[in-house]
Amino acid sequence: MQIPVVRNVLEANEKLAEQVRARLDPGRILALNLISSPGAGKTTLLERTLADLSGEFRMAVIEGDLQTDNDARRVAATGAQAVQINTEGGCHLNSSMILQALDNLDLDGLDILFIENVGNLVCPVEFDCGEDAKIALLSVAEGDDKPEKYPLLFNLARAMLLNKIDLLPHVDFDVRRARDFATRLNHDLAVFEVSCRNGQGLDGWYEWLRAMRQARRQGRLSRQER
Amino acid sequence: MQIPVVRNVLEANEKLAEQVRARLDPGRILALNLISSPGAGKTTLLERTLADLSGEFRMAVIEGDLQTDNDARRVAATGAQAVQINTEGGCHLNSSMILQALDNLDLDGLDILFIENVGNLVCPVEFDCGEDAKIALLSVAEGDDKPEKYPLLFNLARAMLLNKIDLLPHVDFDVRRARDFATRLNHDLAVFEVSCRNGQGLDGWYEWLRAMRQARRQGRLSRQER
Numbered sequence: 001m002q003i004p005v006v007r008n009v010l011e012a013n014e015k016l017a018e019q020v021r022a023r024l025d026p027g028r029i030l031a032l033n034l035i036s037s038p039g040a041g042k043t044t045l046l047e048r049t050l051a052d053l054s055g056e057f058r059m060a061v062i063e064g065d066l067q068t069d070n071d072a073r074r075v076a077a078t079g080a081q082a083v084q085i086n087t088e089g090g091c092h093l094n095s096s097m098i099l100q101a102l103d104n105l106d107l108d109g110l111d112i113l114f115i116e117n118v119g120n121l122v123c124p125v126e127f128d129c130g131e132d133a134k135i136a137l138l139s140v141a142e143g144d145d146k147p148e149k150y151p152l153l154f155n156l157a158r159a160m161l162l163n164k165i166d167l168l169p170h171v172d173f174d175v176r177r178a179r180d181f182a183t184r185l186n187h188d189l190a191v192f193e194v195s196c197r198n199g200q201g202l203d204g205w206y207e208w209l210r211a212m213r214q215a216r217r218q219g220r221l222s223r224q225e226r
Numbered sequence: 227m228q229i230p231v232v233r234n235v236l237e238a239n240e241k242l243a244e245q246v247r248a249r250l251d252p253g254r255i256l257a258l259n260l261i262s263s264p265g266a267g268k269t270t271l272l273e274r275t276l277a278d279l280s281g282e283f284r285m286a287v288i289e290g291d292l293q294t295d296n297d298a299r300r301v302a303a304t305g306a307q308a309v310q311i312n313t314e315g316g317c318h319l320n321s322s323m324i325l326q327a328l329d330n331l332d333l334d335g336l337d338i339l340f341i342e343n344v345g346n347l348v349c350p351v352e353f354d355c356g357e358d359a360k361i362a363l364l365s366v367a368e369g370d371d372k373p374e375k376y377p378l379l380f381n382l383a384r385a386m387l388l389n390k391i392d393l394l395p396h397v398d399f400d401v402r403r404a405r406d407f408a409t410r411l412n413h414d415l416a417v418f419e420v421s422c423r424n425g426q427g428l429d430g431w432y433e434w435l436r437a438m439r440q441a442r443r444q445g446r447l448s449r450q451e452r
Contacts, residue, residue, distance in 0.1 A: 037263045038347050038376060039368025066348065068375055089378065091317065091348040119375075121264050122292065122317040122346055141367030141390065142265025149294055149345075150264060152315065164367065170396050172423075197398075 016095035020130025030216040036137035038119030041163040044196040050078040057111035092124040133158035140173040147182040159190040166195040242321035246356025256442040262363035264345030270422040276304040283337035318350040359384035366399040373408040385416040392421040
């Protein structure tokens with residue numbers, strides 16, 4: 001009995017994701033869905049990105065958490081628009097939640113909408129939030145075996161940020177092993193080695209964001225394959 | 227429609243969890259359910275524990291992963307019995323899976339059964355696997371805000387291991403903040419600061435395991451409150 005129910009839930013979500021896209025398409029707003037384990041650095045990445053690119057882009061953030069509005073307050077401190085979704089124990093965001101959050105954002109002139117999903121390497125991957133691309137974060141403290149053990153995210157993401165590379169001297173993490181496995185799953189995956197703590201490597205990520213924004217603006221960005 | 231379905235699933239799981247307990251009770255086997263984010267160090271903790279206590283206890287491991295049998299092979303290398311469950315994308319173990327795994331374990335004379343759940347700080351918490359206690363692992367690389375943001379696990383666990391304390395000089399993690407929040411949620415929570423990489427702090431964990439094993443043997447261990 002469980003499988004048909006799950007399928008219905010995913011189909012209903014997909015329909016609402018189309019409504020999200022219909023809201024974002026007129027302004028050609030680039031929507032990016034950030035997915036990772038808890039504590040991989042999504043919020044710190046956003047704090048850096050929002051601060052460093054504030055002169056170039058208008059950006060907004062939808063923050064997903066089980067509880068607390070800590071992360072929305074952190075990103076709002078950069079001056080960006082932020083809306084918090086509390087899932088009250090739910091393990092992922094879905095497009096119904098995104099639609100509600102959009103009602104509380106000023107989309108006029110917006111360039112990039114970041115969706116920070118609930119910290120979870122499994123469930124958020126299945127639920128389309130109407131994004132143009134999923135972004136996978138992996139902290140090097142988590143171990144280089146994670147793309148092999150949680151392949152769906154790395155298969156579907158357009159970019160992977162290997163975060164906390166400042167910790168590389170102190171952990172057993174083979175960057176090549178993680179990169180190789182992820183890019184074998186997904187030949188088109190862009191990979192960035194970064195430290196959101198000290199800013200190392202973020203220039204490459206920013207260049208990629210500019211290119212994605214440009215492609216979205218010019219209508220050259222194909223829908224994320226699912 | 228979604229909520230009643232989820233409730234039925236949890237009720238069905240609870241009935242099968244009673245069957246797990248019925249299998250473990252005759253031998254008074256202590257069952258511990260290890261839950262954490264991906265990469266917090268569950269498998270490394272087991273490798274250490276199985277090796278260091280092999281002279282004292284007969285131990286077995288049920289390994290839960292979406293894919294691969296990497297972790298079962300790692301713990302089997304210590305000489306312990308190990309059974310791998312692949313959830314094929316599923317985000318948590320349930321007691322039906324545990325029952326099947328028990329068919330492949332020799333329970334005779336077993337002292338401790340470790341269940342290593344799927345790496346996920348949300349979904350596994352809801353599903354009783356017939357364990358005597360849930361054990362929460364939190365790596366200091368994940369951030370000291372995690373007990374506040376994912377409270378259910380820290381509320382229900384009997385012990386929390388703050389792992390990777392060898393990284394403390396290199397990360398922003400306030401041990402007191404994490405401890406205080408978790409123990410405010412849960413006054414009876416035992417907390418151990420450990421490094422499964424270099425072995426630091428594991429003695430306290432081993433003492434706690436001995437006490438739990440003794441309580442189970444003597445029938446003094448109350449059922450985990452849910």
